[in-house]
Every structure is written in structure tokens, then in C-alpha cells.
Amino acid sequence: MSITVRIPTPLRTLTEGEDEVSVEGGNVAQVIDALEAAHPGLKDRLVDDKGVRRFVNLYANDEDIRFLDGLETPLADGDTLSIIPAIAGG
Amino acid sequence: MRHRRIESIVDAVGHTPMVRLRSLERETPEVEIYLKLEYANPGGSVKDRPARQMMLDAIADGRLTKDRVLIDSTSGNTGVAYSLFGAALGYRVQLVMPENVSQARKDITRAFGTELVFSDPMEGSDGAIRHCKALVEAEPSHYFYPDQYSNASNPKAHFLGTGAEILEQVGDRITHFVTGLGTSGTMMGTTRRLKQHSRPITCVAVEPAQPFHGLEGLKHMGSSIVPPIFDPALPDELLPVETEDGWDMSDRLAADEGLHVGHSTGANVFGALTLARRIGRGCVVTLAPDRGDRYFAPLRWEKHYEW
Numbered sequence: 001m002s003i004t005v006r007i008p009t010p011l012r013t014l015t016e017g018e019d020e021v022s023v024e025g026g027n028v029a030q031v032i033d034a035l036e037a038a039h040p041g042l043k044d045r046l047v048d049d050k051g052v053r054r055f056v057n058l059y060a061n062d063e064d065i066r067f068l069d070g071l072e073t074p075l076a077d078g079d080t081l082s083i084i085p086a087i088a089g090g
Numbered sequence: 091m092r093h094r095r096i097e098s099i100v101d102a103v104g105h106t107p108m109v110r111l112r113s114l115e116r117e118t119p120e121v122e123i124y125l126k127l128e129y130a131n132p133g134g135s136v137k138d139r140p141a142r143q144m145m146l147d148a149i150a151d152g153r154l155t156k157d158r159v160l161i162d163s164t165s166g167n168t169g170v171a172y173s174l175f176g177a178a179l180g181y182r183v184q185l186v187m188p189e190n191v192s193q194a195r196k197d198i199t200r201a202f203g204t205e206l207v208f209s210d211p212m213e214g215s216d217g218a219i220r221h222c223k224a225l226v227e228a229e230p231s232h233y234f235y236p237d238q239y240s241n242a243s244n245p246k247a248h249f250l251g252t253g254a255e256i257l258e259q260v261g262d263r264i265t266h267f268v269t270g271l272g273t274s275g276t277m278m279g280t281t282r283r284l285k286q287h288s289r290p291i292t293c294v295a296v297e298p299a300q301p302f303h304g305l306e307g308l309k310h311m312g313s314s315i316v317p318p319i320f321d322p323a324l325p326d327e328l329l330p331v332e333t334e335d336g337w338d339m340s341d342r343l344a345a346d347e348g349l350h351v352g353h354s355t356g357a358n359v360f361g362a363l364t365l366a367r368r369i370g371r372g373c374v375v376t377l378a379p380d381r382g383d384r385y386f387a388p389l390r391w392e393k394h395y396e397w
Contacts, residue, residue: 006212008212009212009213009214009216009313010214010303010310011302013301045302053304053333054304054333054337055305056302082212085211085212085214
């Protein structure tokens, strides 16, 4: 299950500048754990002990996972998980 | 001033009320805390001030004419202000914004006849800046590009307006001023005015503690395109605020003070309270850039609702 994860600009310091990384996982939670293994520090930015941090928007393909099954949202081979940043400035 | 009769909505900008935050002061009995309600501007945000100043200055010296289109990159509030004044003054407006700004914002600006261009949501506001610059470079004579990040009229609006008004309202008491950094126009202009006051006023800039944050409207300078109008030597201190602390303070202001504000206000007030606790005695002033209703997101049940 290879999932493409789109990394927003402010988190690319953790992915050696890469704007997309590929990891394995069958749902969002597994993908986040795989991200953390490959790029330590990412998980803390995305989730806390209550789940996805309130201001973080995760999209499975084009849908906000809040409107799907949250961290349990299933992902299939070839799917894209996007981490969408806040709209900063002005 | 707010009760006066005016000739145009453009004249309704500024002279915003300042409200004392008594519920917070219970934690800091020797410190007065005031919030200046910038959402009382006609476009609903602090951005009315710089947008108005940038447009009027450009009209005065001929940079903005009726045969040009005003274009800028904006996360929303500046766009609402341009759209409002563009409609009132008779100028065409085009806005570049990241595609993930809320539907409400897109609808508000379109209501004034503004045309929207969307940039990549993954690139945030920096992506919108780059996209806008590319459009202007392709057709420079077609556009007037105020560029709020580098336009001196932006901080000037706060020097002439916000800073002067704060001194009128609490000039005899204020010891500290706190506000967040976005374009940095509010911080730069207001601070320059407050530093001219006869007594010293400490000016503190709030910024998101993390590069990846949820304080819309605010910039983490260390990881962003730094606006040319930003002078890092001007603030006396940079105060980092976590997203969750700003969000929680927004909720608290609504519940305890009847102030339903955006997250940048929550961050500003959290910064003001942090400072108040530290100084123990004094008077801290901060700003409410906009209302919370600018940030309503669709709920699950209405997400696919169609009229």
C-alpha cells in the first residue's frame, strides 16, 4: 500500500525539502506512524493525544478526513494524503 | 466619531472602540487589559485601514487609475477591504488566494463584483504572493499591484490611525502594546507612533510558535517570505504563541466577554495576558483583527448541501 503524502512548505524542513513522500499504510493512522518512522518529528505536528490536532487539515485524496472516518479512514495503493497548512499572513 | 454622518463608506474606517477585558483582569488585578475592536471597521477587519490607505495614496499619485485592475494576494480580509472600497470608489479588483480559503470569504469578495484567482493550497499565502507576482509581470500595464507586504502605505495607515487612536483612548495609561505579525503593517505603523509618545511604551510582537500552525492571518517569520515592510529591530520582543492557546482564548473571549473573535485575536489576547502576568502592574493594549464568523467551516451535514 504505497501512499503519496503531500507535505506543505512549513513542514519540509522535516522531509529534507521534499514536497511529496511515499510511505506504506492501510489507513491514515498507519500512514502517520510510517511518516514518523521515516521523518521523525512529523507526527507531533499532526496529532496529539486526542487525535488530529484541531488546526491540522488532512485530506484523503480530495476529502477532509473529518468528513470520513478520521484517523481510521482507509487508504488504498496510489491514494494521496495531503497535509494542508493554515493560510498565513495578510 | 462613530456617530457622525459620512459621505461614503470609505470614511467609516477607523475610530474603533476599545473594550476593557475584566474577566482576564481578575487573573492580573494590577494590570488593565484593553482590546481595540478592529472588526468594527466597515469591511469587518483591521485590513480596512491599510487597504484604504494604499488605494487612496495610489489614486492621489496616479498609480491607480480607472483603466487598471487592482490585483493583490490576500488570505481574505484585505481582499474584502479592496473589494468594498473598489465597489465604493469605482475600481476593478482581482484577488489571488490559496484555494482552501473558506467559502464564506470567496462569497463575500465576489458579492462586491471582485474576480478571484486561486493558487495552490499546499503553498499557503507565499504561493499566492508568487502567483500574483507572475500575473503582474506578464501584464504590468494592465494592473495596479498594491503589494501589501512591501507598500509603505500599509504601516502608514496604522501610524496615522491605529497608533494615534490608541493614544487618544489610553495615552495616559498604556505601558505595553501587543499585536501579531502578518504583513507586519499593524505592528510597524502602530509601534512607530507609540514610540513617539512622551512616556516609553513597550511594543511586543506575537508570532506563531511553530512554522506549521493554525493562526490564520499570522506569519512565522523564520519560515516565511519576510515582508519588506517588516523591520525586525522595531518590536521590543517577539512572543511565541501556540495555536491551541490562541484558539482556546478565542473561545474564552466569546463565552466570558461576548467577543466572538478570530484566532489571531485569541493569539493577541493570549500574548497580552502572558505579558500582563509577567509585568504585574501596568496597562496592556492589543487588537481584535476580525470576528470569528469569518472562520466558520462547513459542518458535516451541510458540506454537500445545495440551495
